Amino acid sequence: MTDRNSTAAQRVAQAVPGFPIDDNGPVFREPWEAQAFAMTLALYDRGLFTWPEWAALLGAEIKRARERGDPDTGETYYRHWLAALERMVAQKGVADASTLTRYVEAWDHAADRTPHGAPIELRAEDFGRG
Amino acid sequence: MTTQDHHHDHDHSGGSELSEMQLRVRALETILTEKGYVEPAALDAIVEACETRIGPHNGARVVAKAWADPAFKKALLEDASKAVATLGHLPRVGEHLVAVENTPQTHNIVVCTLCSCYPWDLLGLPPVWYKSTPYRSRTVKDPRGVLRDFGVTLPDSTEIRVWDSTAETRFVVLPMRPAGSAGLSEDELAKLVTRDSMIGTGLARAPGAA
Incomplete structure (x- = not known):
């Protein structure tokens, strides 16, 4: 199904400035996007939020990004998605921004001490090192 | 150390x-x-x-069945969520799914101007262009022009309807069954159904056009 559709997408890309070319896959550009998507579905399945709630939050996030000058061509879409998910998780009292930051820093530390190519795993010692 | x-x-x-x-x-x-x-x-x-499991092929199955089975088509157009559920799907976000039928008189195209509401359970994940501002805003203003960009030219007599999805209601297009597809099995028909044809930015493939 790539043949015809990808040519069509290329035509659109030429016709509309900033229009991203669709490679016609079910479209995750990077694995983290799929992970963010999966977490959202899992939390929805648990009843943490409704789709109208999600749509409102994501819509607001995209709007804010556009106001900051994001071209919103679709390439940054999952960035907005993840930001909305972080906001949702905070709003629902699951984890606030400072907790998220602490874990981000811990993962950053874990990555630093892990030799290239080895699986990166989080340990207690990774926390509190900033 | x-x-x-x-x-x-x-x-x-x-x-x-x-x-x-x-x-x-x-x-x-x-x-x-x-x-x-x-x-x-x-x-x-x-x-x-x-x-793998939820890609556009689920939607293609639904469309193929609607082409092959008039009773299912009727049920699909009346209540798409209910009709799709009878096929054994477990709709995740498609609780309020509406199928809109393309005919020689009417071509339907789906857009979401708020964010990117999309029937994931049928079509897999939305293509990047669907989520882009240019597609969203241009489709509302100039659907015929957007279709042309996708390589689809329709007769002037065909009315184009734009459906704006919301979080509550998601749309899927039932494309026209291509000429020359009489006698094909549902499996063969499903291969003619592209993701874009179910968004409305494309038409179903002609048999033999791979």
């Missing part, structure tokens, strides 16, 4: 690096896992389902 478990790799620049987005996703996943909100295995299953 003289401890017993020292690393053999002493190259300090040889550490690993995660991008900001990777870090944030890992952080969130760790927290949600620790708090019991998600299970990593379940997340993997969702990702895998997005890639």
Whole structure:
């Protein structure tokens, strides 16, 4: 199904400035996007939020990004998605921004001490090192 | 480092690096896992389902069945969520799914101007262009022009209807059955149904046009 559709997408890309070319896959550009998507579905399945709630939050996030000058061509879409998910998780009292930051820093530390190519795993010692 | 478990790799620049987005996703996943909100295995299953089990082929099956079975088509146009459920799908976000039928008189095209509401359960994940501002805004203003860009030219006599999805209602287009497809099985018909034809930015393939 790539043949015809990808040519069509290329035509659109030429016709509309900033229009991203669709490679016609079910479209995750990077694995983290799929992970963010999966977490959202899992939390929805648990009843943490409704789709109208999600749509409102994501819509607001995209709007804010556009106001900051994001071209919103679709390439940054999952960035907005993840930001909305972080906001949702905070709003629902699951984890606030400072907790998220602490874990981000811990993962950053874990990555630093892990030799290239080895699986990166989080340990207690990774926390509190900033 | 003289401890017993020292690393053999002493190259300090040889550490690993995660991008900001990777870090944030890992952080969130760790927290949600620790708090019991998600299970990593379940997340993997969702990702895998997005890639393989829920792709546009689910939607293609629905369309093929509607082409082949007039009773199913009628049910689909009356209540798409209910009709799709009879096929054994487990709609995740498509509780309020509406199917709109293309005819020689009317061509339907789906857009979401708020964010990107999309029937994932039928069509897989939305294509990048669907989520882009140019597509969203131009389709509302100039659907015929957008269709032309996609290589679809319709007669002037065909009315184009634009459907704006919301979080409550998602649309899927029932494309016209292509000429020359009489006598094909449902499986063969399903191969003629593209994702774009179910968004309305394309037409179903002609048989033999691979």
